[in-house]
Amino acid sequence: MKSQKRIADYGIHIGCMKRGVLNAITDVAGVRVGHCTLDDGNIKTGVTVVIPHEGNMFQEKLFAACHVINGFGKSVGLIQIEELGTLETPIILTNTLSTGTATEALVRYMLKENLDIGKETGTVNPVVCECNDGFLNDIRGLHIREAHVLKALANAGTEFEEGSVGAGCGMSCYELKGGIGTASRLVEIENLTFTIGVLVLSNFGEKGDFVVDGRKVGKSIVSLEQPQEDQGSIIVVIATDIPMTERQLKRLCRRSSVGITRTGTYIGNGSGEIAIAFTTANRFAHYEKAPVCSIGIFNENHINIAFRAVVEATEEAVLNSMICAETTKGRDGNARHSLKEYASFLYTLIQISKSGSPEDL
Amino acid sequence: MKSQKRIADYGIHIGCMKRGVLNAITDVAGVRVGHCTLDDGNIKTGVTVVIPHEGNMFQEKLFAACHVINGFGKSVGLIQIEELGTLETPIILTNTLSTGTATEALVRYMLKENLDIGKETGTVNPVVCECNDGFLNDIRGLHIREAHVLKALANAGTEFEEGSVGAGCGMSCYELKGGIGTASRLVEIENLTFTIGVLVLSNFGEKGDFVVDGRKVGKSIVSLEQPQEDQGSIIVVIATDIPMTERQLKRLCRRSSVGITRTGTYIGNGSGEIAIAFTTANRFAHYEKAPVCSIGIFNENHINIAFRAVVEATEEAVLNSMICAETTKGRDGNARHSLKEYASFLYTLIQISKSGSPEDL
Amino acid sequence: MKSQKRIADYGIHIGCMKRGVLNAITDVAGVRVGHCTLDDGNIKTGVTVVIPHEGNMFQEKLFAACHVINGFGKSVGLIQIEELGTLETPIILTNTLSTGTATEALVRYMLKENLDIGKETGTVNPVVCECNDGFLNDIRGLHIREAHVLKALANAGTEFEEGSVGAGCGMSCYELKGGIGTASRLVEIENLTFTIGVLVLSNFGEKGDFVVDGRKVGKSIVSLEQPQEDQGSIIVVIATDIPMTERQLKRLCRRSSVGITRTGTYIGNGSGEIAIAFTTANRFAHYEKAPVCSIGIFNENHINIAFRAVVEATEEAVLNSMICAETTKGRDGNARHSLKEYASFLYTLIQISKSGSPEDL
Amino acid sequence: MKSQKRIADYGIHIGCMKRGVLNAITDVAGVRVGHCTLDDGNIKTGVTVVIPHEGNMFQEKLFAACHVINGFGKSVGLIQIEELGTLETPIILTNTLSTGTATEALVRYMLKENLDIGKETGTVNPVVCECNDGFLNDIRGLHIREAHVLKALANAGTEFEEGSVGAGCGMSCYELKGGIGTASRLVEIENLTFTIGVLVLSNFGEKGDFVVDGRKVGKSIVSLEQPQEDQGSIIVVIATDIPMTERQLKRLCRRSSVGITRTGTYIGNGSGEIAIAFTTANRFAHYEKAPVCSIGIFNENHINIAFRAVVEATEEAVLNSMICAETTKGRDGNARHSLKEYASFLYTLIQISKSGSPEDL
DSSP: OTTOOOGGGGTOOOSSSOOOSSSSGGGSTTOEEEEEEEEETTEEEEEEEEEOOSSOTTTEEEEEEEEEEEEOSOOBSHHHHHHHOEEOSOEEEEEGGGHHHHHHHHHHHHHHHOTTBTTTBOOOOOEEEEEOOTTTSOGGGOOOOHHHHHHHHHHOBSSOOOBSSGGGTTOEETTEEOOEEEEEEEEEETTEEEEEEEEEEEEOOOGGGOOBTTBOOGGGSOOOSSOOOOOOEEEEEEEEOSOOOHHHHHHHHHHHHHHHHTTTOOOOTTOEEEEEEEEEEEEEETTOOOSEEEEEEEOGGGHHHHHHHHHHHHHHHHHHHHHTOOOEEOGGGOEEOOGGGGHHHHHHHHHHHHHTOGGGO | OTTOOOGGGGTOOOSSSOOOSSSSGGGSTTOEEEEEEEEETTEEEEEEEEEOOSSOTTTEEEEEEEEEEEEOSOOBSHHHHHHHOEEOSOEEEEEGGGHHHHHHHHHHHHHHHOTTTTTTSOOOOOEEEEEOOTTTSOGGGOOOOHHHHHHHHHHOBSSOOOBSSGGGTTOEETTEEOOEEEEEEEEEETTEEEEEEEEEEEEOOOGGGOOBTTBOOGGGSOOOSSOOOOOOEEEEEEEEOSOOOHHHHHHHHHHHHHHHHTTTOOOOTTOEEEEEEEEEEEEEETTOOOSEEEEEEEOGGGHHHHHHHHHHHHHHHHHHHHHTOOOEEOGGGOEEOOGGGGHHHHHHHHHHHHHTOGGGO | OTTOOOGGGGTOOOSSSOOOSSSSGGGSTTOEEEEEEEEETTEEEEEEEEEOOSSOTTTEEEEEEEEEEEEOSOOBSHHHHHHHOEEOSOEEEEEGGGHHHHHHHHHHHHHHHOTTBTTTBOOOOOEEEEEOOTTTSOGGGOOOOHHHHHHHHHHOBSSOOOBSSGGGTTOEETTEEOOEEEEEEEEEETTEEEEEEEEEEEEOOOGGGOOBTTBOOGGGSOOOSSOOOOOOEEEEEEEEOSOOOHHHHHHHHHHHHHHHHTTTOOOOTTOEEEEEEEEEEEEEETTOOOSEEEEEEEOGGGHHHHHHHHHHHHHHHHHHHHHTOOOEEOGGGOEEOOGGGGHHHHHHHHHHHHHTOGGGO | OTTOOOGGGGTOOOSSSOOOSSSSGGGSTTOEEEEEEEEETTEEEEEEEEEOOSSOTTTEEEEEEEEEEEEOSOOBSHHHHHHHOEEOSOEEEEEGGGHHHHHHHHHHHHHHHOTTBTTTBOOOOOEEEEEOOTTTSOGGGOOOOHHHHHHHHHTOBSSOOOBSSGGGTTOEETTEEOOEEEEEEEEEETTEEEEEEEEEEEEOOOGGGOOBTTBOOGGGSOOOSSOOOOOOEEEEEEEEOSOOOHHHHHHHHHHHHHHHHTTTOOOOTTOEEEEEEEEEEEEEETTOOOSEEEEEEEOGGGHHHHHHHHHHHHHHHHHHHHHTOOOEEOGGGOEEOOGGGGHHHHHHHHHHHHHTOGGGO
């Protein structure tokens, strides 16, 4: 993935399951991710898009679900996912006050791609999720414009950057620098291998609570100057090729909170924590004619392994979002240090893990 | 159906869709209904069971969903239906204070049928729903015992009585006599014919609000002596052979409230209004081995016809529960008149419908 | 109210409760409503705003709740209302594809009014609801711009027009012309009098299902030429001065569906049916310092009268939205007739009601 | 607390907040807990009750909320808590197949205490929660009878045992012995001190996932013989004297899942994870006459400290439920070791914590 040093590259291995080739949400075939970053003085913001498959999303909807872990958030489009169990647009991530702009941009994009929307057929349900980057970014400036959304869509590919990029440009996590992170896990059942990929936009947590792979490192990290801004949030996008129903996808969404809390947070009041999951295996054609269709449903007796995959991938994605991010100085001199600056600390952590950890007693 | 005069036999035809042969929930192949009635002086209560298919319900679970229209109720087993989307026992209906007894009875029944429960495999999720028959019944006496539940299960068949029978023995509806009612509708799509059947246990409503087929008859019905007891509830069981996912079944459940409110109620505070829906078309084997199974999903583009079927069948089932019921004198001299006593009134209603109704203007 | 002839002016009186002075949502003290209408050839759309109180909504939040009756809709801001139980902006109503634009406009309006948002404090939760006016309106044109939202906000007052105005300009209801409607009811308990006001944006229903005050008039109304467009929705805004908690307000929201269905609909698949309720009696200051505050809670033992008020006001508001609307010819020659054109029919309906109705038997 | 050695007595201190005097749910004034234990050969089960206040619970209801973390469970009474926001009985905990019996017993207890129930007034909503103790207990035997529930109610006091007692007698946690555990935290705001107490019935988790205070000890604990029984569950009861609304109490419930997952679990498929919270500060009289009452609401701006308290107390309660439990041999020779047997391991863990932990780098 774009030659960044990720958490595993520091010798910290989250969980016990196998990773996909890229260790990214794009290990799920057809999924692409694109960024547009606005990084200029007080402006530290951007757009990240997840494109679920390579066809026309409106014509070929995917089965999807969402879950609100904590609802202090302004995400757009979840009501219809909940009712109909389908996703019919790319997912846009951006800053909180720009959801309106991004919604209009995504609507225009969908209208252009689909001349029937709003004319021969109904409307379209744009999905836009957000976190508040106002600590580093001049969020009041509403700097995101339609062109930035289109650029992120145009940029989408299977390899992409993590950290202070796209929607992650101005985000904070545990009062360090947060942003975009990803990871994946393979789900092997009998002779079948499925993939679960996770992408997060991280922007939550109090520094003192930060945990890396079970170690409470937060309290050891030297104090930064800024006071805690309790407006954190996290968006989790889960992709899989396991055939699942909406109910099962919703159960996956709920496990993402376990991955999040493994990094230490207690899910604060001000957090807009939202998970969206989709499967590329079950589709629904907009103009479907057949009265009854056949879809795959995952055997619930095996679902624990999928749950574990979501938990591990979410935890690792949060850590990747931090370790790949750069120390950033933004709006009004506010700054966030990168977790990278604590590399020597992490090194020691690894040594302990290898030689004297409780696990080896 | 057991030679009772039902609402359609009075010339009142609810809705516009075709009915099944029995105009009953048992028009859905495999569904059976059984009653056990306790009618002795102050004791006016009973048990009604819906058995969803003829096999072993625990071994062959059905896809199911539930919906709480108003939650002033004590129904048992809905949490697991919501999480797993399956029904694994018959559905028991009884009075509010007897849900514990009925739960234990159903557990014993399931244990006897399945020697693996609680030993080689997990536990079982008994589903027991209730309304409060305390106006007519000595509900404090807890007269329902295990034997009554077993008797209702043993009695189950495709033809069954409506009105003051089984769990409906002591129920009131619009301050008249309520109880068990049923109806069905055919869902015809292209060359396929499906069935939706509804069974209700009716026990809700204020007399003045009562509506028959759009006519506000409540205010015309002469006052009965008893004061209004605002503890009403209704349980709606929806069966279908349309292949649906849990999400779709839940959408059906939510339409039952339209059918209920067409009879005039505004859904009072004290109402435990619960709907449960299952399909006989999608099953899940308890010991399923395959990682992925295939299930049918109904084309959402056609779902409006299924919604309409639920609404019509629910409205008619409520009216059947009333018109089939007998005037009943119960606990402490409390009494409920049957809607039948207003037959001449209903006759006039029909004449108006035929000759001078707004529909014909 | 702006000298329009409303449903009661035709002699059709919905329900039995007393109305407020204006019979409008603005009978709740402090509530104002404003419109901006775009009516020009193919452009039939607009914006309607409900301003809940006369102060700074962000600084003095109101207790609020919402409920999704059917989630085929794109409304914005409900997640946070659900989590925090507060409303902190005016409510904007517009067409489905313009929610993004309206969200950005409302954000800019709030930023201007509150220099602390996104800087010294967190972000703001804009609430924007929508229906699809694409049958009459060139909805693909995205004609709503920021200025229209600001104009509607500036226009807000206690007396306002109903029908084909504001967001209602291009809406359809039962394949007739729909739009904005309102009504109110007084809730009298002991020596106290409270008010419940409802405003709807109506855009739902199949013509054959239309019911006026219990009469199934839909089938009698002569056929219009256009095929049914099943993309209907309805937004219901409920205001009250009864002190209620978020849970109680949510219960009010759920009763609005009873009022809606009394006009005949079965709640179709394509309907985005959303209710939002707020009370002007319980407020929460953004910078509240006290650890514990005191709020009023309505005695649940009396709540049935409030439920009935919501049902009656919602039913009447839908009828007002139709009877006040003008026959409209819009996009590509599509047209909707006004219910007014059936005035003679309604007159006959009244005569029947007065002389030979079932109620008088 | 009954002279048992609890997790803090081993030098393991969870979190950073102050504890109450007893470090138990009974630190909340008025709350009492009682057990009845059935421990005889294959019978390893029991009943635990939480009595929320010392008055008549039906006459003086408490504000309450519940949350289903994972719904593979059979708890009784949650629907009405959700709708009405009140708790009107003690909370009974027992094994999964005995919820029916316990419900009937609790109903009989409430009927005896309240002669108006089911006669002059409506019914009562019994709250019974459960976990599956079938690995150690002959759960098919349905050994819990009414007398055991009554005995647990009679035994209730402020000091009580933890571990393999009451409903916890036969429970397993992380494939070690689980059961009843408790802890409390003080919430200090300005000059006010409130208490949050938690009681858990623990019965979940796979051994390899077990974490103590951030250390992944599960993998180090020597393998036991039994295969993993994935039928785990946990019930969390949260008591507080902070005045809160039902919505706020529900937010507390949702934080209990953070405390649970801090002990390592990923929330398995088979888990019935339920949280119930009540406040002793807001009450509602059954025969309340006043149209409007006043209740306290906690300032949401301060709620993070309450969230943290729930997380810490839940985590510690789970650990107490394990460390206080005894190694138990039950049904068919199945056995669970106590965490106590790993005391030397825990000792080493402490030493590492004190001298060479990451926190001190």
